[in-house]
Amino acid sequence: MTTRPTRAARARLATASACLSALLWLPQSPLAVADPALEQARIRELLTAALPAHANHPQIELSNLAAACEDPRPFLTHPEQRSYGRVLVGVRCGRALHYVQAKVSVMGTYVVSQQNLAATQVIEADMLALRTGALEKLPANTALSVKEVVGLRAGHAFKASAPLITTALRKTWLVEQNHPVAMQFRGAGFTLSRQGKALDNGYLGDEVRVVAERGKLLRGKVTGPDQLLVRD
Known part of the structure; x- marks a missing residue:
């Protein structure tokens, strides 16, 4: 004798069938539909932005690329190194991390x-x-x-x-404390040169104190070895 399912069993079966249908209609995961070219594009953008000023015609070859990732986030593993030649790029994809070898010619x-x-x-x-x-x-x-x-x-x-x-x-001092220096004064249509003594050490572009004739204290910008551009 065949036993017919109870009303409660039929209800549970209908619910399970509805859930299965809903799962089948869910959209695919983002990883499955991610564009594999996105990682390459972002790496190229990163490397191009890091190139020196006035660099032209960059050519970038990539290897060790990973599978498609919805949101790849590349970064330079050694930011202090130059961004051309052979460059190692790290790429974060969610919690995963992988590395891409780049060869950059420019x-x-x-x-x-x-x-x-x-x-x-x-x-x-x-x-x-x-x-x-x-x-x-x-x-x-x-x-x-x-x-x-x-x-x-x-x-x-x-x-x-x-x-x-x-x-x-x-890097070295161009002007040294207590050493003689050549001071240059510039004005509208004229240039004067005088001797003085530096009171400070200075690199190129530094401003240092200098004693001129009769003990007058001035300040000057270091423009070269033992040379100052002085403003009175």
Whole structure:
């Protein structure tokens, strides 16, 4: 004899069937529908934004990309390093973390010396020139702008046309306390030069105190080795 389901059993069966139908109509998870190109686009945007000023025509190759992620958040694992050449990029995806290898090629300007530089020589702007080339092929820490190196002292000799490496340059006093200095006064249509004695040590661009003739106390901006631009 066949037993017919009770009213309560039929109700439970109907409820289960309705729940199953609802589950089948739920939208797919965000991870399943994520665009796999989004990670690449965000990494390229990050690397491009980190390139030096005046860098041109970047070409970026990526490897070790992960599966699609709804909201990839890339970051530079070593922000203090240069953003061209071989760069390691971290990518957070929810609680997961993976790393992408990037190879970045870019054209840009860099600094070379127009003359041979002796060890300990102080670098001045008229000794320098800018060249254009593939930045990723240059030695690490190559100076990319003149202002990075003017006023520094060479840690070793440099040949003419060689890229200047910032780690081989040393910050040094251009004006030293109690040493004689050449003071320059500029006005409308005239320039005067006088001798004085510095009362402070100073790097390029620093303002230091200086004693002029007859003991007059002035202040001047360091413009070069033992040179001050003075305002009365």
